[in-house]
Each structure stands twice: as structure tokens, then as C-alpha cells.
Amino acid sequence: MRTRLALISFATAIPVLLAGCGGGSDEAAGAADDSTTIGFLAPAPRNDGGFTQYALAGVQAAVDADPKLKLTSIVDNAAESQEQIEGLQSLAANNDVVVADGAVLNKAVAVVAPKYPDTHFVLIASDLEALAPNVSSVTVAVGLNAMVAGAVASNASKSKKIGMIAGPEVPSSTAWYYGMAQGAKIENPATSVAQAYTNDYNDVGKAKQAAEAMIANGADQILSDLDSGSEGIYQAADAKAGTGVYNVFALHCDENPNIIGSGVVNWSDVLKASVTEAAAGTLKAGAISFGLKSGALSFQFCPGKGTDEQKALAEKITKEISDGTVVPEKGVLLPQPSYAFEQR
């Protein structure tokens, strides 16, 4: 028993001593030259074919445009809160700008940002949990794009039943549903819109099940707010002739012949602008929303898809939203925060 107690003391004491007397410093060395270093963290894979990939492309575009910017570190697949905090800390200790790319990172950024006041955090697609002077949250008003997509899908639907499938049920996803519902109502008040959430942007099986269920209930136009999970919707659409599919963020016309178009969100341009401004020290703290006026959003048809009537409808709705003739209803826009807010 005494030997065991001695072993326990030894096994515990060594690492605790390392914690208490660690020789290294917590302040890691930044870039030695006058360049501005950038770190990037995402909860999804960097090559997800969607949100993360486009955001990273935007950061890279900013780096390519300015030789003084360097993308030094990328942490992806950080799906769990503890892991996100550790990743953000590692990046913040070594970079001037840290991009936190995902709605689920708001709390992690709120924990880490105050510890690194000299680092500028750019939180993407989420509102700030707590405003800190070194954090900017950058969002896009996707619901406006969804209104156009909803009107087009309603026009294309024979059954007057359309649907939307997303990953987790969060405001940035429900905005697509509310936007589609308002847009469809403008085109035809009789059109009904279904919604389903798979809780995973990349789960093909769940997406296929959700799409099959919608199609069985009569939906013939489905919008996918998913990344690689969209493949499940394509498979379901292949099995039922006449089903149209709509994407978000970018055009994926080559992926499936049933794709009609996409509510394109130019995340790359949004990220490029944000990172460039953050590196220059001109990006304001608080929330910044990119809308139709900024050019960050647009509905685009795939080549050879969409009738002239649908294209004219998309143009008309876009114009009416931009000039304020059509006012977004509740749920279409993300809730406006109480702190500093800028609509672009």
C-alpha cells in the first residue's frame, strides 16, 4: 500500500510541477517581420465544398492581394467547444488576425478574445455572445436571397409544394425557410413551404431521407442549405423526375442535372473584404451585415435552366427588395444586435 501511495504521488506530482513551473512563455512569438499574420479556425473540414471552403478562399484571396499578409495557420474540424477554445488560443498567440468561421464559435470567441486584446477576431456568420473591442462579427442577410429563391421555386412548382432542408436549426438556416416562405407567397399565396433539419451539413444519408419524405409529401422543388450533405438531396431528386434542386452559397450546376440555380452568397468576397480591413486595422468592432447592396448576395440560374418568366421574376423581386418595396418579414433577417451594427 505504501509503495502504491508513493507511485500515485509520483505519477501526479511530475505533471503538476510542469504546470506550475513550465519553462516556456505563454506569449508566443509573432511574425518577426512587418507582415500581418492570419489564423483561420473552422468547425468543418476545410474542403467541405461549401461555407468553409469559400471562406478560406476569401482569406487566401486577401493574402494573394497583399504581400504583407500571411495565412500562417489553419485549424479545421474543431467541432467541440473545448477544442475550439484551444484552437483559437493557439491561433491568437501566434497571429494578428484570427478568423473564426462558423456560427457555433460565438461563445468560444467570447471566451478567448478578451485574453488576447492585441489580436483582432473576425467571427463569421454569427452574432457576438459578448461585445469585445477586438471582435467583429460578419454576417450576410441570406434571407433576402431566400426570398428570391422561394419566388422562383414557387413559380417552377407544379404541385405548389416546395421545401428547404438545412443542417442545424439555427437562425442562419431558418432565415432560408422564412425567406422562401415570403418569396413563395409573393409569387403564389397558395404555395406551401416545408422545412427539415438534419442537424449535420455533411450527412448524405439524413439529407436523402429528409428529401425523400418531402417528395413523398408532394414537394417538387427543394432548396439545400447543406454542404456535402446536398448529395443526399440529389439522389432523392434523381429518383423522382421533375424535382428541382436549389443550392446556397455557390452554383453547383455540374453536380446534378436537377439543379435549377443557387442563392449565391459570395463568402469569398465577404471574407476578403473583412480580412483586408482587419489587417489594416479599419474593421470596426461589433456586427457587420452584408446585404444585396454590397453585391455579396444574388440568385443565379444554372446554364439552360429557368424560364424567361422565372428569370424576370428573380430580377423583379431582387429589385423590389433592394429598393425597399418588399420589406422582409419576421425571421427573414437575423435579429439585429443591441450593440454596434453596420448594414452594408
Added chain:
Amino acid sequence: MKAFAVRVLTQLAVAAATLLFAALLLLAIGVSPGDAATAFWNGTFGSPTNAGTTLTQAVPLFLVALGWIVADKAGRMHVGFPGQVVIGGCAAAAVGLQCDGVPRVLAIVACALAGIAGGALWAGIVAWLWASRGVLEIISSLLLNLVALQVLAWLVRGPLQGSLDQQPQSANFPASTLWPAVESVPGRTLSYDVILLPLLAAALIWLFARTVFGFELRAAGGNLDAARWNGINPVRMGVSAIVISGGLAGLAGAALLFAGSAPWLSEGFEAGIGFNGIAVALLARNSPIGAIVTAIVFASLNVGGTSLQALLDVPSSLTSVLQGAVIVLVLVAAMLLRRRRAARRPAAPVTTTPSTEKELVA
């Protein structure tokens, strides 16, 4: 003495083989093993902050490992730790969110007890199904893990949802519920719950070696017939072991939430602790002392993996590959040692057939 030396040499060989395997993997993806070793050390023990994070993360792993050891000593093999960690964490979070304004000591104790109760109750379902219906605990516990995940998904979107942005997360826990941390460590990353490492290891050794309950637990897990002849009820001991192991896993869930740096409930907060804890116990060969070391090794692999990715762009999946490699190599070493022992031992006499599960439950 010679046997001890062989064991030590075997463990060193395993460590060397793991390092060699890691070096080859790193070279294959174009990363210098020397740079990786530096980044790994900096990320785990290179600074007080990172060392604190590593040690604090070792605690939940260690608690689950102890849960496995307790159940294993009683001859019960369940794999419900992920679910018990989740339910323990949910129960602790539910209590913690209501503790705003409650004195700190009371709030901390209430959260810890809620975690223990949650995990023990969840494990109690497994124990009840096994004891009263003869359902294999490995099956029921595995399936209950899936139920627990759905409960968590519902809670963070429903009753416990509290994120400003409507994310599937709870609100932040009140400051009074957070477990105290060492103030001198920057970032307060070293939680005082590391005290549980030596305390619980010593307590468990004492329980098994010096108490009647511990003896009965070991007897029930050793030889059922001998246990029965000595008036020990193996079913009662099995139920007790499963429930205690669930309580330890539930405490691990509370530790993850209240001692870590992410003081809120979210989906995925369990972070693989449930199954990794089993690996920690297996690598320690079910020794509570060994589990301290293996828990720290596993925690450093997790923490160091993030550092490797941030500094050298090493894929995060490499950490999982290394953890898998460690497990496989240790199992190979254990198998070789067993063969060596068996080869030296004289042939055993023919024994009676051991009791079956059905006989035990009946």
C-alpha cells in the same frame, strides 16, 4: 524482479514503436518530426497555461477509466460511459443554470452531486435490465448511449437552450458554479479537480484492498461459484459496480463542463471522453495508478494535436491515428507478454465449467 524488468522493457518498446510510427507518419506528410516534437511539447507542457489545460482534460478521462476499472473488477463489461457522461453533464448543467446567487461551495457541490446522480441513474437502467431481465449490459449500455445523445440534442434546443444566437447551446453557467482553478496559472486553465487524480486512485486501491465491499466486488468478478459459497450475492455486487461506474462517468461529465474552459452545455461536449476513458483503463491494465499516467498521455495527445495543426498544419485526424496506434501496440505487447507467461507455465489441471450469464442472473 526479472518479470518486472520484462514488463518495463515491453512498455518502453511500445513507447519507442509509437514514436517511430508517429515519426514515419509525419515524414510521410512532409513534416519534420523534430519540429512536430517541439510544437507538441509547446502545446502540451511548454507553458503553464497549456500544461494546465492538459492536466484538466486528463481528469474526466481518468474518472471514466476508474468507472471501467470498478465495473471490470466485478466482472461487468459495459460500454455506456459516453451516455453516462452526457446525462451526468446534462444533470449538472440543469442544476448549475439554476444556481445563480447560490453560495459557491454549495453550488459546486450541488453540480458535482447532480452529475454523479445523473450518471448513476443512467447506469442504473443498464444494471436493472441486466439484473432483472438478463439483458446483456454491453448491449443495453451501447444503445442507451444513442438515447443519451438524443436527450442532449433535445435539451440544448429546448429547455436548456440559452445561446444569444439560438445555437444549440445553453447559456453560460453562473460564475459561482465554476470549479476553482489555480490563480497563478495564466488563463486559470489548471482546475483544482486535478486533486481527484491521486485522491480517487488511492481511494479505489484502498476500496479494493482493505474493505469488505471491495473484496466482495472482486470475488464476484473473479469466481462466481466461490463468491456464492462465501455468501456473496454476485448480482447485487454487479449492480453496485455498474451504478458506481456510472456515477464516476457522470462526475466526469460535470468536470468537463464546470472545470473546463467552455462553461456551457453544447452538443458534442462529451468529445469522445466515454470511449477514450475505456482505452485509458485498458492501457493502464486496469491499474488506478497507471490510469493517472495514461489519462495524461491521452489528454496530451488531444491538446497537442490541436497545437500540431495550428503550428504545422498537421491534420487533426493524425491524433486519432496515433491514439489508435498506441492502443494496438499496447494490446500486441500485452498479448506477447501473456504468451510468454503461458509458455513458461505448466499445463493447468482440468477445471469445472464456469457459471454462465443465465445462471448468474437466475
